[in-house]
Amino acid sequence: MRPSGRAPDQLRPIRFTRGFTRHAEGSVLVEYGDTRVICNATVEERVPPFLKGKGRGWVTAEYGMLPRATHERMGREAARGKQSGRTQEIQRLIGRSLRAAVNLEGLGERQITVDCDVIQADGGTRTAAISGGYVALRDAVASLKARRQLKRDPMFGSVAAVSVGIYKGVPVLDLDYLEDSAAETDMNVVMNEAGGFIEIQGTAEGHAFRGEELDGMLALARQGIAEIIQAQQKALEG
Amino acid sequence: MRPSGRAPDQLRPIRFTRGFTRHAEGSVLVEYGDTRVICNATVEERVPPFLKGKGRGWVTAEYGMLPRATHERMGREAARGKQSGRTQEIQRLIGRSLRAAVNLEGLGERQITVDCDVIQADGGTRTAAISGGYVALRDAVASLKARRQLKRDPMFGSVAAVSVGIYKGVPVLDLDYLEDSAAETDMNVVMNEAGGFIEIQGTAEGHAFRGEELDGMLALARQGIAEIIQAQQKALEG
């Protein structure tokens, strides 16, 4: 039934390639099938003005797409002179999700910026960015630990994300572009390794969705995220 | 337990004042307690470029706050030269929510813009804007019907929104500013008159939230939105 032939509860192949570029403290290429996002985590010994002198750190994210990551070329945001509402919404979501995994006091007065740049888009770029950004963040924190700049581990646990939706009346996991553009409901779910919710964003594209449909989608998300967290762990141990 | 002395499942006083300003086709002052938002719906005989010649209309929203709607003065977005990510996120949410109530084919090739301007903020401005924007939209559509410019009613049903959250460990309905800034979880829910979900946006501010907490919040939202939809109907009949 799914264009890709996947079962409703089947993820696309998920891959995390660490050390993808050489300058960033954490650099990960994350792939959810044909969706490919470079996640680079940068450590800087400064915090934003609102945190100065408070003994706490900050984690933030920025998001972008290469102009031809998509089927049709999209104008370059740098050339148009501003980031779209969609871009800003996504980077705010990534930042909030990653902060949920970090004890900001434990980080000290430093900022980690996670840049998520989509080089190929096939649906689910924001969820891939969160899951890949988490791995890059862990590597950046590890580089601080290796240089003995942290007293204790500032990471609380894992964070991963996946999209779920109602496609042709059936709840499905990890929508690709073909499904995404035809889905009746589209929901992005961010969870931690204990199955707690960090963020839920669900939108009815066609008709409003019912409580049972919501429950079905959340069950798929729970299972998918458990698998993605396993893949993250494996990559981090590799 | 709540700073306002309300019961956990108690809304603030909800008021819709129609005809608040005289130029707009629909003009509503919506109040959720001390949160006050002017919602003006404008009908224009044009559609955005991507819809030209397709026989369909469009509904969109814009959101703003007077600089001193808040405790501290916030810089005017027009003076800073751009809308914040928060503003864009909110106006995209309002637009999506209102479109869920409209048959865009039935509207014809015209656009309705719903401007939501917060003149006093005390938490829940985006949910008030959706509920008030719906009433303004209905009045704008009524003005088209009165001028016999529509063949059939393009409205599907009602749309209303409310926030829910976990405050001091307890699910509560319709958070005011004091609760909002201390809540462990904050969720905005948009529903229709049939109890279907149009949008769910939940964020863990402190710890991740569990499935039971989610269920508790959604139950409160369902009840609150039913009351708000009644208030909308009453205002529209008044």
Next chain:
Amino acid sequence: MRPSGRAPDQLRPIRFTRGFTRHAEGSVLVEYGDTRVICNATVEERVPPFLKGKGRGWVTAEYGMLPRATHERMGREAARGKQSGRTQEIQRLIGRSLRAAVNLEGLGERQITVDCDVIQADGGTRTAAISGGYVALRDAVASLKARRQLKRDPMFGSVAAVSVGIYKGVPVLDLDYLEDSAAETDMNVVMNEAGGFIEIQGTAEGHAFRGEELDGMLALARQGIAEIIQAQQKALEG
């Protein structure tokens, strides 16, 4: 002769509603007939860079219109990314006019910003903003006095403004939109309670105006402003 049926020297009903919103140190809804402007005065314990360390304060103003304050919807300045020349011209005029009523040394190193936001426009928005802004400014100064943060009263006197013009060959007072768009000459006059001129801005829209016409308009302005200053005093005592 006037569309509204008013006598040439007759003001529209002028109203000042203090305490219109609850966060600002001074908050006034001013109405010149159907023109309605929210004037919020904010006190901040900082001054602009060019005044730092000079022991003087500053008073400034910002001006905006809700997109549908007018007959046709005007694009939101925050969305277009800049304030129009008209907006900047008006807010500079309001700021200069209000500063004429304040001893900036007496204010200490603090800034008062008066935000004037038009929620309904029917001609004369800038003059209403000046007169209403003055009342808001007085309330903001009163809040400083109440907290014993001023050694002496920094207010010199009153400031009020009104428009005058030549409409169908006759000098008239306080033009509404219909008159404004057809007037041959349009002049905004700002005066103090002693009848001194603070600002005169007169523009020939049709033919150039003669000295006698100027004298006729100034006489109307003098009388109108005296009435407005009375209304301000009454509101401030109320």
Next chain:
Amino acid sequence: MRPSGRAPDQLRPIRFTRGFTRHAEGSVLVEYGDTRVICNATVEERVPPFLKGKGRGWVTAEYGMLPRATHERMGREAARGKQSGRTQEIQRLIGRSLRAAVNLEGLGERQITVDCDVIQADGGTRTAAISGGYVALRDAVASLKARRQLKRDPMFGSVAAVSVGIYKGVPVLDLDYLEDSAAETDMNVVMNEAGGFIEIQGTAEGHAFRGEELDGMLALARQGIAEIIQAQQKALEG
């Protein structure tokens, strides 16, 4: 008494050099003493969108200053990415003033843009720009007449401008920078050759000014503008 040693009713030397640059249809260097402004009038066979198809033309103005036209270098507006409120206010004033001299129907569907660029500033740049812009505009219209593109002369009459003020308690004509920065009142007056007022903009810098002071300043302006109009005529005949 005046820093320059001039009598209160004495203009600075006024010069108009036509044909200052070679590409513009009208190109004039205007000098009011040490204030030097290049005024270039450009004819284009198009009108702004709001005038399309209405059979009328348009006259508009733009204003700029070289960064080091002033005592201290001012940041380049092109580099800062926007024109200041002062710049916009001035160019709107120049445009309105010049339009007062033109029958826009007589111009046909074309636009004349008058660029006024200050290369050296010593007070009175906006009034010099208006007087010089008028000469450039006349030359641009003459070039249209020479090419037989106008049925009749679209010019109504002359326009010139001068500043007046109260300096050390005395009304003075044509303030230079030293006077301008110390004046109690500063007024810009635009008149036509018949002594009619096109624009009056007076601002009390120190105390409010009285009716007699206003009359004294206007008398000086009337005399000064008559002299400037003579100089314009002489330049245009030369």
Next chain:
Amino acid sequence: MRPSGRAPDQLRPIRFTRGFTRHAEGSVLVEYGDTRVICNATVEERVPPFLKGKGRGWVTAEYGMLPRATHERMGREAARGKQSGRTQEIQRLIGRSLRAAVNLEGLGERQITVDCDVIQADGGTRTAAISGGYVALRDAVASLKARRQLKRDPMFGSVAAVSVGIYKGVPVLDLDYLEDSAAETDMNVVMNEAGGFIEIQGTAEGHAFRGEELDGMLALARQGIAEIIQAQQKALEG
């Protein structure tokens, strides 16, 4: 002598990976040693306004860097709201260089945009972008030929680029970052397969360079470009 141990006339390993992403008509990852640039060529059936209706096509380029392509994170241009002067200079250079290889009449009324995005920078990003952009452009043209949309081949010949410089007094080929930041002279050379110059841009960083030094650098460039053109051919045949 060179930090990398290379001989003065030795290129870094040059690699072209075609089909790097799947949406673009031409997609190439180009590597000059550790410098890695994604070059995506997009075909669009439109031309810029100045070419409309002239029967000719257009080739243009855009350039960007991921924020962490460099040793230190650089602010994202989309977030800062404008492209730097350096970015604009580079993308203009790439566009001019690629147009030198194309008969724009032969392309028909269509535009090819070559997006060059640096994912890892180690000196020479603009020269790598030109050489890689050429391969992507060829693939994009091939896709048009395959769809029989071109009457004849619009490509004139090959284009490739390399940097040369004076490092510690010796002319060297293809500078990496360490050399680039210490070079006395830095020159970018763009040539075609016949050894003709398309662009030369040389800058003395330390002392001015002499005619013999220029000759030495140009000789190295000629040899290096011949090798790069061979690598391009091999990649295009592969």
Next chain:
Amino acid sequence: MRPSGRAPDQLRPIRFTRGFTRHAEGSVLVEYGDTRVICNATVEERVPPFLKGKGRGWVTAEYGMLPRATHERMGREAARGKQSGRTQEIQRLIGRSLRAAVNLEGLGERQITVDCDVIQADGGTRTAAISGGYVALRDAVASLKARRQLKRDPMFGSVAAVSVGIYKGVPVLDLDYLEDSAAETDMNVVMNEAGGFIEIQGTAEGHAFRGEELDGMLALARQGIAEIIQAQQKALEG
């Protein structure tokens, strides 16, 4: 053969008028035939952030054109809200070229900004700006010396620039607009008084150029720049 009747190796009349405006520390009108550029050098007792506390100064340049410096009016960059890529490229070139003549340590912690504003364009504006900017820079340095604010002369030598090109198959010197728009190759050359190259920027507009053509152009540039440097010296002594 040349439209102007000049011999291939003949410069246009070159003039430097010092003291052109009165506020700048160095103010020069430079003319290359009909190309006229005002170069104003401003000394400020501050350096850009990246140089703070390093005991070194900075020299930078900005470039602009009056809107009607050209045959057709070009939109004002301040009004469009950004500087074009061409403008940024040119001002970066002028800045680099002038810095090549200055010992920045010798300048102390101060910045000299050279504003180059084209009032009439006829080809070669950037080369005229460099040559004129050098004279203005020398005058600004002289003003510092006169005020005994420099321990030693921070100027290394002279800098001048000229364009060369291939026009109708023949190398020519100092192209005017007619030649520039028809040239097959266009090259800007910046040199010092010892015949060393500071910058070479050559672009093939039509076919690629050969080594012999490059040599021919460079020989012309060398001779032309020697003449311009003589003219600079004469002006500086005058």
